[in-house]
Amino acid sequence: MKTYLITGGAGFIGSNFIKYLIEKHQNIKIICLDKLTYAGDLGNIEEEINNNPEKITFIKGDINNQELISYIFDQWDINYIVNFAAESHVDRSIEDAEIFLKTNVLGVQNLLNIAKKKWALRERKYKDDVKFIQVSTDEVYGSLGKNGYFTEKSNIQPNSPYSASKASADMLVRSYNKTHGLPTLITRCSNNYGPCQFPEKLIPLMIKNILNGEELPIYGNGLNVRDWLYVKDHCKAIDMVLEKGEVGEVYNIGGNNETTNIKIVKTLIKEIKHLLAENDEYKEVANTSLDNIKEDLITYVKDRPGHDKRYAIDPSKIKREIGWEPTVNFQEGIKKTIKWYISKY
Template structure:
C-alpha cells in the first residue's frame, strides 16, 4: 500500500463491462487484493458479456451486478449516487474488428456515446455534489494499441505515437480516448487512460483468435488464418493486464496515458501452430492421428488489417514499477489448460447466434 493512502481511497468501484473477458478477470483480482472495496458491475450482457464468468463470486457481499446499458444516462447517474462511486474502471466496449466492419453503428454508440455518458455522470457527481472531492476519485479508461494504427517491421508504439486508427473499431476507441483526455483538460476530471496490446487467457469469447483456434482444433474443425498469417501482435496475459490496471489506479499520474504490453511479439501463424502442438500433446488425438496443424486454412484477409502492433511499456515500468510476469509460452499453456478444463463453458457460450456469425465471417473465404 502506498504511503499516501491512495489504495484506501478506492472504496466503491464501478466496473463497466465486468461480465466480459477482461472485466471479469479484473473483478476477480480486485476482490482478492483490495480488502475494503465494493465493486458494482454494470453490463448490458450482449453476446460477449457472460454472467457465468462470475457465478462463483456472485454471492460476495462486496459485489453487485446490474444489467444495463452505459448509454443509459439515468441509470448511470443513479448508480453513481446510490453506490457513492469514487472509482470507474471502464472496460465496456464493442471490441471485435470484424464485427465493426460489418456493423459499425454499435461501435459508435457504445464506444463513443457510452464513454461520454459515463464521463458526464462522473463530472456531475464528483464535481458538483459536494460529496466526492475530485482528488479522491479516478476514472480509468481501458483502451487499445489499435488506435495507433500499424507498425512496420521495426519500432514500438509509445504514448507519444500519433493516432492513426484503421478500422471502425479502432476509430471509435480513438474517439473515446480523446473524450476522456478532453474531460481532464476541460473539467479537471481525474482521468487515466491505458492502451493495451492483445489480451488472452480464461473467459475470452471464442470469436477472438486464441479461443477460436483452441475450440476449433479440439473439435477437428478448420483453423482459419487471415492472409499469410504473418501479422504480428504483442500478446499480454489477461491477469498481467489486470495487475497493471490496479497499479495505474493506485499510482498513476492524473491525465496520463500508460501503454501496457506483454513483450511477447508473435506472428498469428506462430500462435496457431503453438496451440496445435499443445493440443496434440494434451488433448485427445484427432481421427487417424492427424496433426492439428493440418487443419490450418489461410483465408482472404480482412479489409484494413494492420500488419504489426507492438507496445513499448517502458513508461509504466519506469514510473509505476509494473512489468509483465507471464511469458507467452507460460501463458498460452495456462490458457489451453483452462479451456480444456472448462469445456462446458465453451459449450454454453457457443449458441446459435455465435454460430451464425462465425459462418457469415468465414464461409467462402
C-alpha cells in the first residue's frame, strides 16, 4: 500500500488530485494536510472523506510546523509527498509578499528537511519507493513574446513576488536532489481550470459575476495569453510523473490551448447564456435575466504591475518520456466547469 502526504489537499488542485487518486487507485492511504486558509475548503473533499474513512485522514495544519510534519512521518509510513500547499494569488503577493515567502519557500524547506531525515538510510541513500514532488507553475519562466514555448530548459525569470517564491521553492527542491540525493521531482503546469477553484481566479470569478449580472473586470486590454489545462488532466499527469518520472527531473504540463483573457470571458458569456436558456433548472440559480448576460458587462481595469504577456508550454517531454497528453479539450472542459459552478451556486 502506498501512503501519500498531500499538502494543500483541500485547495483547488489538491482536492481534485485526491478525488483522482481515490477514483484510480484501490490500495492507498492519503494524509491530507491543509491550513484551511481562505482558498482551502474542507467541503471540497468532504464526500471523499465520508465515503473512504479508511483511506483518507485529514489534518489541519501548516507545512511550516516542524513538530506536526515530524509527527505525520512517525505515525504513517509516507511514500510520497505531493506539495500543493502554496499562496497562489499574484495580486495578493504584490500587496504583501511576506506570507508567500513563509509558505512557498520556508514551508517547502521544512518539508524537504523532514523528508530527508525520515527517509534517510545513510548519506545519499533513502528508503525504496519514496518521492517528493513539487507542484509548480509555468509562471516561474516569466513572460513570452508572440512566438515560442517554455521548455524545461527555459530560463527561470519570475516577474511577480508569487512566481519568485515558487521559483525559489523549485531551486530548493532541485538542490536537495543534487546535494543530498533526495528523490525529488518538479512539475510546472499551465493555468488550470475546473471544479473547486476559489473565485478570485479569472474563470470562477467571471462565472460568478455573469450569474449575478455584475461587471466583468479584465486587466489591461484583455489580450494577455494563457495556456489552459483542465484540472483532471493535470491530476493524471502528476500521478503519471510519480509513477514513471525520472528522479531529479522537471516536467512541463500544458493544455495545448492558448487563449486570450478576453476570449475566455466572451466564451463564458456565450456558454452560460446558452446553458441557462436550454435548462430551466440552471436558469433558477441566476440572479439576473438572460437579457442582462451580454458583453456589455465587460469592463477594462488598470493592468496588474509586471503582468506577464503570454505563457505557453511545450509538453513534448512529458508526452515522450511518460506518455501523458491532455484529453479534455477546452470546449468540453469549460462546459463541465460552468455546470459545476451553477450547481454549487
